[in-house]
Structure formats: C-alpha cells, structure tokens
Amino acid sequence: MLAKLALQSLLDRKGSAMLSLLAMTVSVFVLLAVEHIRHQTKDNFSNTVSGVDLIVGARTGNINLLLYSVFRIGSPTNNIRWQTYENITSNKLVKWAIPISLGDSHKGYRVLGTTQDYFEYFSYGKKNRLEFDQGHQFDQLFDVVLGAEVANKLGYSLGDKVALAHGIATTSFSMHDDRPFTVVGILAATGTPVDQTLHVSLKGIEAIHIDWQHGVKVANTELTQSDLEKVDLQPKSITAFMLGLSSKMATFQVQRSINEYASEPVVAILPGVALSELWRMIGVLENTLLLVSILVFIAACLGVSSMLLASIRERRHEIQLLRIIGSPPYFLFLLIELEALLITLLGCLLGATLLMACLASLQGYLVAEYGIYIASNILTKHSGYLLMSIIMASIVVAIIPSLSGYRKARES
Amino acid sequence: MAIELADIRFHYPSRAEHTVLNVPSWSLKTGTQAFVYGPSGGGKSTLLGLLSGLLSPNSGQVRVLGQCLDTLSNRQRDQFRAANIGYVFQQFNLMPYLNAIDNVLLATQFSQSNNRGGKENEVKVLFNALNIPENEWQIPCRDLSVGQQQRVAIARALINKPKLLIADEPTSSLDQANSDAFMKLLMPMAADNNMTLLFVSHDHSLSSYFTSVESLGDFNQVEGINNAS
Numbered sequence: 001m002l003a004k005l006a007l008q009s010l011l012d013r014k015g016s017a018m019l020s021l022l023a024m025t026v027s028v029f030v031l032l033a034v035e036h037i038r039h040q041t042k043d044n045f046s047n048t049v050s051g052v053d054l055i056v057g058a059r060t061g062n063i064n065l066l067l068y069s070v071f072r073i074g075s076p077t078n079n080i081r082w083q084t085y086e087n088i089t090s091n092k093l094v095k096w097a098i099p100i101s102l103g104d105s106h107k108g109y110r111v112l113g114t115t116q117d118y119f120e121y122f123s124y125g126k127k128n129r130l131e132f133d134q135g136h137q138f139d140q141l142f143d144v145v146l147g148a149e150v151a152n153k154l155g156y157s158l159g160d161k162v163a164l165a166h167g168i169a170t171t172s173f174s175m176h177d178d179r180p181f182t183v184v185g186i187l188a189a190t191g192t193p194v195d196q197t198l199h200v201s202l203k204g205i206e207a208i209h210i211d212w213q214h215g216v217k218v219a220n221t222e223l224t225q226s227d228l229e230k231v232d233l234q235p236k237s238i239t240a241f242m243l244g245l246s247s248k249m250a251t252f253q254v255q256r257s258i259n260e261y262a263s264e265p266v267v268a269i270l271p272g273v274a275l276s277e278l279w280r281m282i283g284v285l286e287n288t289l290l291l292v293s294i295l296v297f298i299a300a301c302l303g304v305s306s307m308l309l310a311s312i313r314e315r316r317h318e319i320q321l322l323r324i325i326g327s328p329p330y331f332l333f334l335l336i337e338l339e340a341l342l343i344t345l346l347g348c349l350l351g352a353t354l355l356m357a358c359l360a361s362l363q364g365y366l367v368a369e370y371g372i373y374i375a376s377n378i379l380t381k382h383s384g385y386l387l388m389s390i391i392m393a394s395i396v397v398a399i400i401p402s403l404s405g406y407r408k409a410r411e412s
Numbered sequence: 413m414a415i416e417l418a419d420i421r422f423h424y425p426s427r428a429e430h431t432v433l434n435v436p437s438w439s440l441k442t443g444t445q446a447f448v449y450g451p452s453g454g455g456k457s458t459l460l461g462l463l464s465g466l467l468s469p470n471s472g473q474v475r476v477l478g479q480c481l482d483t484l485s486n487r488q489r490d491q492f493r494a495a496n497i498g499y500v501f502q503q504f505n506l507m508p509y510l511n512a513i514d515n516v517l518l519a520t521q522f523s524q525s526n527n528r529g530g531k532e533n534e535v536k537v538l539f540n541a542l543n544i545p546e547n548e549w550q551i552p553c554r555d556l557s558v559g560q561q562q563r564v565a566i567a568r569a570l571i572n573k574p575k576l577l578i579a580d581e582p583t584s585s586l587d588q589a590n591s592d593a594f595m596k597l598l599m600p601m602a603a604d605n606n607m608t609l610l611f612v613s614h615d616h617s618l619s620s621y622f623t624s625v626e627s628l629g630d631f632n633q634v635e636g637i638n639n640a641s
Contacts, residue, residue, distance in 0.1 A: 001521045004514065005507070012509035317504035323466060324501075325568070326494020326522035328487055412466065 002331070006338040009318075013311060017343065020304045024347030025354065027293075027300035028390060032355050032378060034293045035386050038286050040374045045279060048192045049242075049271050051123040053251050056080070056088065056258055057240035059265035063281075066274040069100055069240040072110040072193050076102055079237035084264045089243070091257070093250040096121045098242045101205050101235065104164045104176070109150050111164055111198045113205035113238075119145075121244055124192045134158055135185030138201050141233075144181035145199040148189035156183050162198070164208060176208040191373035203233040243268075297390065301397040304343050308336055308401035312408055319405065320412045329409035336405045340398030341391070348387050352378060413475070414576055414608035415440040415463060420472035422458060431634050432458045435472070438631040440624075442477075442575075445602060445609040447619045450628030456612045459628070460580055463610070464497055465489035477575050494522035498569030498607070500598075502581040505565035508554035512544065512564045515553055516571050523572045531571070538567040542597055559590035566598060570605065577602055579611045583618065595621050 010017045049070050057065045058078035067073040089097040098121060101113030112118075119137045123129050135158050138145055144162055156162065163177040181200060189195055210233075245254055251270065258268035312319075319332055359376035366372045420435040432455045440446050450456050461467035462474055465481045474481045477496055484492060499505075506515045516535045539549060542563045553561055562582060569577055579598070583591040599621055602609040611622065619625045 001514075001518060005510070005518070008507075008509045008514075318507055321504060321507065322518075323490075324464065324493070324499050325519045326490050328490045328522075331522075 002334060002338060006335055006342055009315075009335070010339055010342060013307075016307045016311070020300075020307045021343050021347055021350075023300040023303045024343055024394075025350040027297040028347050028351030028387075029354050031293045031297050031390065032352060032383055032386065033358075034289050036355070036359075036378045036380075036383060037374060038290065039380070039382055041286075041372075042279065044191055044373065045282075046272075046275050047125040048275070049122075049124060051121070051127050051244065052242045052271050053245045053248070054243040054255055054258070054268045055240060055271055055274075056243060056266055056268045059267045062267075062269045062274045063278050065240065065267065065269055066271065066278060068102065069242070070193065070271065072102070072112075072197060076239045079239055080266055081237050081264055082235050084261065084266060085238055085241055087263075088258055088261065088266075089241070091254060093245050093247065093254055094243055095246040096244040098122060099202060099235075099238045100240045100242070101202055102239045104166060104205065104208075106150075106162055106164050106198050107154060109147075109154075109196050109198055111200060111205075113200055113202045113235075115202060118199065122194075122242070124190050124194065128190070130190070130194065131188040133186045133188040135183070137185055138199065138204070140182075140184070141201065141204055141207055142179060142181045143184040143201070143204070145185040145187060146183055147187055147195040147197045147199075149195040150198055151183075151186045156186075158183055158186070164198075164200075179208050189373075202235045202238070206233040206235050297393070298397075300347075301344075301394050304340050304394065305397050305401050308339060308398065309404055312336070312401060312405050315405075316408065316412075319408050323409055323412050327409075329406050332405040332409040333402045336402040337395060337398050340394055340401070344391055344394035348390060352383075352387070413439050414442045414444065414477055415610070416473075416475040417462075418473045418475075420462065420469045420474065422462060422467065422469045433462070433469070433632055434634045435459075435631055436633065440608060440610060442608055443606060444624050445599065445611070445622050446624040446626065447611050447613070447622035448626050448628050449613055449616050449619065450632075452614055454614075454628050455632055455634070456614075456628055457580060459632075460578055460610075460612060463576075463578065464493050464499070466493075490522065494519075495572060496574050496576060498572065498574035498577040500562070500565045500569050500577070500579045500582040502584045503558075505568065506553040506561055509552050511550045511552055512539070512556070512567075513549050515564060516568045519568050519571050535567065535571060538570060539564075541601070542567055558585055559593065562586060562590075562594055563597065566594075566601065570601060573605060575607060577607045577609045579609065581613050581615075582611075583613070584615070591618075 055065060055069050057069060057076065058080050060077045064074065064077065068076050085097070085099055088094070096117055098114055098118050102110060104111040104113075116137055116139070119130055133148065135145070146156055150156070160183045161180040162183060163175055163180045165175050181204065187194065243254070245251060255268045255270070258266060322331065323329075356376055356378055359374060359378070363374065363376055366374060415438070417435045417438045419437070420433055421431060422433040423429075423431045448456070448459075458467065462469055463476055465474075465476075465484070468482065476492075479492060481489060481492075506512075507518065510518065513532065513535055516538070517531060520531050536549075539546075544560065544563050544567070548556055548560060553564060556564065562585075565582070582598075583594050586594055595618065598609075611618070612628075
C-alpha cells in the first residue's frame with residue numbers, strides 16, 4: 001500500500017515529477033558515462049603495450065621515451081647507434097628485441113622502421129599478437145604494412161603505392177617520392193597507436209635516405225632498385241628498441257646494466273611503470289571530470305528533494321487525513337523517502353539504458369574515426385558500486401523533505 | 413461509557429492565554445447517537461482532536477471506550493485511533509488521486525486487522541450498501557461528485573468496524589437533497605453496527621435525526637475564564 005501510495009502520489013504530480021526524473025536521468029547518464037569511459041580508457045591505455053619487458057632509447061625522461069616509442073607522440077631526442085643495439089641485445093638474458101626507427105611520416109601518420117620480429121613479438125592488450133586483416137608482413141625492400149586506421153582513412157588497399165615524407169609534419173615539402181612503397185599487408189584493428197602507423201623495414205628506411213644528408217636531399221642520383229640492393233643497407237642508428245627477456249626476474253638486472261652502458265648514454269624503462277606515471281598525470285583531468293559529474297548528480301538530488309519539499313505544503317490535507325486514519329508520523333517519512341527512491345531508481349534505469357544505447361550506436365564510429373574502443377556493456381562491478389552510491393546518496397538527501405513531512409505529520 | 417471527559421483544559425501552544433476548552437465533566441453513553449452543535453470556532457474540532465488522541469489536554473483526563481488516552485504512547489494512540497474510531501469530515505476525506513476502493517483499503521492499513529483479500533470484498537459489500545455504483549469504484553476520487561465522495565468517506569470510516577464514529581460537519585459541503593440522502597445512509601449504518609455516533613455541526617436543523625442533542629456551550633465553560641484573564 002505504501003508503494004502504491006507513493007507511485008500514485010507521484011503520478012498525481014506528473015509535471016514536476018517528470019522534470020525531476022529527467023534531471024536525475026541526465027545526471028545518472030553523465031556520471032555513469034564518465035566513470036565508464038574513465039575505466040575503459042585506462043584499460044585501453046594500459047593495453048597499448050604488453051609483454052615488453054624494457055624499452056631502451058637515448059637518455060631522456062621515462063615518459064618522453066614512452067610517448068615517442070609507444071604512442072608515437074612527440075619527437076625522439078636522439079638516436080642510438082646500431083652498435084649499441086647489437087651490444088645490448090647480445091646479452092644472453094635477452095630473448096628477443098624489436099628495433100624502432102622513427103622520423104618519417106605519410107599524410108600525418110608516423111612511419112615505423114622495424115624488423116620482422118615486430119610482427120612476431122610485439123603484443124598489446126592481454127598479450128594479443130598483431131594480426132593481419134589482409135596480406136602479409138613486409139619482406140621486400142619497399143614493402144609497407146599499414147595499421148587499420150591508416151588503410152581505412154586513406155583508402156589504401158593491397159598493391160597501392162605510398163610515398164613517404166621526410167619529417168613528421170602533416171604536409172611536408174621533402175618527399176621520398178622517388179622511391180614509393182607498395183602496400184603488402186594491412187593489420188587488423190587493435191585500438192592502439194599501431195592502427196595509426198605505417199610499418200616498413202629498417203633497410204627500407206635506410207634506402208630512402210641513402211642520398212640525404214642533414215635532412216636534405218643532396219644529389220639527385222637515380223639509383224635503381226638493383227643498385228640499392230647492392231649497397232650495404234645496414235642502419236647506422238635507430239631511435240629505440242623494445243626488449244623481451246627470458247626471465248622476468250632478470251628485468252632489473254638488465255635495466256641496470258643498460259643504464260650503466262658506458263660507450264653511449266642510453267636509458268631502459270619498464271613500460272608498465274612509465275604507463276602508470278603517465279596515467280597519473282592524465283588522472284588529474286579524469287578526476288576533475290568525475291568531480292563535475294558528481295556535482296551534477298548532487299544538483300539532481302537536491303532538485304528531487306526540493307520538488308518533494310514543495311509538495312509537502314500542498315499535501316497538508318493528505319497528511320492530516322493519513323494521521324486521522326491512524327498512520328504514525330514515520331509513515332510520512334517513509335512515503336516521501338520512497339517517492340525520492342522511485343524517482344532515483346527510474347532515473348538510474350533510464351540513464352543506464354540510454355548510455356548503453358548511445359555507446360552501442362557510437363561504438364563503430366568511435367573505432368573507425370578515433371581508434372578508440374569503448375565497450376557498450378556498462379554492467380561492471382564499478383558501475384554497480386556507482387549505482388549503489390547514487391541510490392544511497394539520494395536516500396540521504398531525501399531525508400530533508402522526509403523529515404519535513406514527518407514534522408508536519410506530528411503537528412497535525 | 414463511550415466517552416468520558418474530566419476536568420479538561422486545553423489551549424493551543426501558540427495562544428496560551430486563550431483557553432479553547434474547559435470541560436469539567438462530560439460523557440457519552442455507549443450506543444448513543446449524539447448531536448453536538450455549536451458555532452464555528454467554538455472548539456468543536458478541538459474537542460474531536462482530543463477524542464482522537466491527536467491533541468492532548470493541558471490538564472484533565474480523556475477516556476475513550478474505557479481507554480485512558482493519556483496513558484498511551486504516541487504509537488499506541490495511533491493504533492487505537494486506527495482500530496476504534498471512524499471519521500467523516502466536511503471535506504478532504506479522501507486521497508484525491510487514489511480510487512474509491514484504495515481509499516477505503518488505505519484505512520485498513522493502519523489497524524491491526526489484516527487479510528487484504530477479505531477486506532477488498534468487505535469494501536465492495538459496503539459500497540453496495542451505500543449505493544455507490546460499481547463504475548465509480550475504480551476512478552480517482554477527485555473525479556467523483558462531492559455527494560459521492562462523502563459516501564466513500566462513510567465506507568472509509570466504517571471499514572474497520574469502529575466502536576465510535578465521529579462526524580465533523582460531514583454535510584456542510586452538500587446541498588439539501590444530498591445532505592438528506594447522506595443522513596439517511598449514515599444513521600441506519602451506525603445503528604446496525606452498534607456504533608456510538610458523535611455528530612458535530614453548527615447546523616441545528618440536522619438535530620431531528622438524533623436522540624441526544626447537546627450544545628457545546630452547555631458543557632464547555634470557557635466564557636468566564638477568557639473574560640477574566
């Protein structure tokens with residue numbers, strides 16, 4: 001009967017109840033969305049690289065090295081010599097190594113020079129290997145493997161010719177257009193920066209720079225493919241490299257020996273540690289967003305409460321009547337709490353449904369346009385806790401009008 | 413005795429100098445159908461508030477159906493009222509957004525007797541006895557005519573089979589025809605159920621329906637007190 005009374009009483013005040021419900025729905029939507037996207041991006045973020053024990057580059061800040069080697073953001077400070085790479089990877093604790101050479105681009109997408117080991121050992125997410133959507137890995141000098149987003153956005157398919165640009169600007173005036181690359185493979189989408197990368201062999205990178213010095217083309221010698229193959233294309237330097245070790249226990253030992261490498265200043269970082277350092281910086285923004293959405297929710301709670309508080313005045317006769325037929329004052333308290341609870345529960349239901357519908361319909365767009373994958377299933381443990389706190393908070397805030405109803409009932 | 417008042421004094425907290433009730437002694441025999449009349453503002457509603465236990469006297473003793481109300485806790489008083497006293501007012505007798513059946517069932521909520529299914533049948537029996545047409549049972553009470561609302565109010569007051577039925581100007585908002593119809597339904601209902609009926613009104617013309625007629629001014633001696641102070 002209490003539930004029926006609460007429901008009917010809300011239906012009787014449809015206008016104000018609907019507005020409160022709307023405010024509650026919007027606030028639950030925002031709160032759940034922020035919290036969900038927060039966790040999803042954090043997951044995506046820490047999924048960018050996995051299975052790599054150490055990243056080695058020229059001496060610089062941890063985050064800087066992580067940013068340019070994994071996220072392809074910013075510029076490398078310095079290269080390291082090929083000799084250094086060979087010395088370090090000759091350590092018997094090193095199981096595999098992926099050299100990375102950055103510095104060229106294609107229409108704003110970074111070009112990564114590497115070896116075939118990249119496709120063999122690089123992994124992301126929960127140790128997922130890279131997979132080919134079409135084609136295969138590069139094996140000729142001028143072969144290129146495209147990330148999913150590059151192929152999708154620029155409309156390339158297997159067999160297309162791609163000219164690389166020197167430098168990393170979107171529009172570059174110095175093109176390596178004399179030696180175009182052929183698309184031989186397209187990777188499946190990963191939701192990581194790999195999707196935005198063009199992969200070529202280290203020798204390919206060397207080949208297009210063969211007659212360049214200090215970033216400028218010096219001689220316009222027309223070297224043919226066969227000429228190039230005769231030249232020694234062993235790179236002199238690379239940007240960084242990733243290491244997989246034969247034992248996790250050896251990580252710190254190898255890291256120390258690299259950091260103490262005498263003939264060149266290099267640094268080795270643990271990707272997991274650097275990722276969490278970086279996340280801590282981004283976390284400030286995330287927390288601000290969460291704080292704002294919590295404030296929006298509190299505003300909605302206060303809206304519901306003020307609606308109920310205003311209703312108490314117009315319900316003076318109802319309250320008197322209930323008292324006359326024998327209802328104790330706490331019945332009024334429960335009635336008004338229940339009305340607030342009904343609005344909150346319905347708001348949670350609508351807000352969560354709306355969010356799931358939005359995510360489900362935007363999912364494809366987000367992956368295609370931004371390479372961000374956000375799961376549409378928001379029914380995680382976190383959102384469960386969040387919904388519970390939402391309900392608890394609304395019950396607490398509804399104490400204000402409920403107490404007022406209780407007092408009115410005692411007075412009558 | 414259905415009602416016994418002894419040495420009652422009452423004033424509202426906001427106006428301590430204005431005594432509303434001063435009843436040295438008044439009682440009502442069980443089974444009486446009593447009519448108490450008095451002018452508006454003469455303390456009629458205050459008297460009913462004391463009898464229902466919603467108000468407590470500043471001094472004196474209120475006994476209703478042999479139960480001394482001052483010795484009960486608030487909670488017990490609410491339960492006592494729900495189980496033993498039926499009320500009909502001039503207006504605002506019903507929750508406007510509930511239908512007739514739910515309004516009557518709401519009154520059973522707070523009395524000790526439960527068993528919903530049986531109660532719903534009792535409601536229907538009462539509605540039939542009060543000539544409330546079936547097509548009006550399920551619509552919100554605010555959409556009923558005032559006369560019909562007062563009939564539902566009688567059903568609401570009777571559903572718990574109270575021993576005391578209190579009517580506070582129940583016909584004031586009705587026209588003559590509806591008022592007569594209301595009285596002709598109420599009186600036999602009270603008699604058939606062996607209820608004590610206390611009917612309070614400023615309208616002396618209704619006194620013809622009652623065996624016992626009293627003026628509130630005869631036992632409420634406030635004149636001298638308020639003038640003296």
